[in-house]
Amino acid sequence: MRLILLGPPGAGKGTQAARIGAEFGIPPISTGDMFREAIKLQTELGKKVEKYLSSGELVPDDLVLGIVAERLAQPDTAGGFLLDGFPRTVPQAQALDGYLAEKGQSLTAVIEIAVDPEILVARLSGRRICQNCGAVYHVVTKKEQETGVCDLCRGQLIQREDDYEATVRNRLAVYARQTAPLIQYYHEAGLLMRVDGAKPIADVYREIERGIRNRVEQ
Ligand code: ADP
Ligand code: ADP
Ligand code: ZN
Numbered sequence: 001m002r003l004i005l006l007g008p009p010g011a012g013k014g015t016q017a018a019r020i021g022a023e024f025g026i027p028p029i030s031t032g033d034m035f036r037e038a039i040k041l042q043t044e045l046g047k048k049v050e051k052y053l054s055s056g057e058l059v060p061d062d063l064v065l066g067i068v069a070e071r072l073a074q075p076d077t078a079g080g081f082l083l084d085g086f087p088r089t090v091p092q093a094q095a096l097d098g099y100l101a102e103k104g105q106s107l108t109a110v111i112e113i114a115v116d117p118e119i120l121v122a123r124l125s126g127r128r129i130c131q132n133c134g135a136v137y138h139v140v141t142k143k144e145q146e147t148g149v150c151d152l153c154r155g156q157l158i159q160r161e162d163d164y165e166a167t168v169r170n171r172l173a174v175y176a177r178q179t180a181p182l183i184q185y186y187h188e189a190g191l192l193m194r195v196d197g198a199k200p201i202a203d204v205y206r207e208i209e210r211g212i213r214n215r216v217e218q
Pocket of ligand 2: 009011012013015124126136139141142197198199
């Protein structure tokens, strides 16, 4: 099963990816997490991408494609994968198509998590992530059990620098301009499945799960 989660910043991609990955036994792959890790470690890649993440602009396609190709060459993706936050531009989607075609593979489905922009701002400003494992929380809708401490690994919860309001507005504009065209792209490819991301986390998951099962049975 090879899946893509598509949707604006704050739609719930990371939240749903963790659950889908666990239930279907496929690795969730988040380019955003990979970039944040590289920045934390100050690797060559991390130094190159830092300015894009802090301004909310997209990392140039060649840098993104490099890390994705490397990740998809890992053996744990042989049985499938779930991409979260990639592709984000039409050239990235075309490159992915080419990469899969070379291996005689294709995508199973693209799940669009649709959410109104007004809701997104509230979601992103309340988002907290675990500094250690990347698990996602929210100050209102998904609180941790012990304040400031990750339920899963006891790491420290922090606010992402790009979740402050000024950067959030830019990220939403970047999504509308550069990533939203992928909705049409995958619709034309017959792969698109849309779910209502404004519902509670568990309801969104159920809708996604049902959609995936329908498609796999087809
Ligand atoms: P969110 O989950 O809020 O949409 P991500 O964690 O996916 O954010 O991405 C954070 C940042 O990492 C983006 O604003 C962008 O700078 C960079 N990034 C992540 N994935 C990509 C990608 N596929 N192409 C270009 N830039 C990316
Ligand atoms: P994305 O990866 O698409 O940027 P996240 O999964 O990080 O989105 O979710 C953004 C924020 O919204 C997080 O704080 C998360 O806990 C919260 N959230 C995710 N899904 C929902 C939902 N269905 N209802 C309410 N809050 C949600
Ligand atoms: Zn953690």
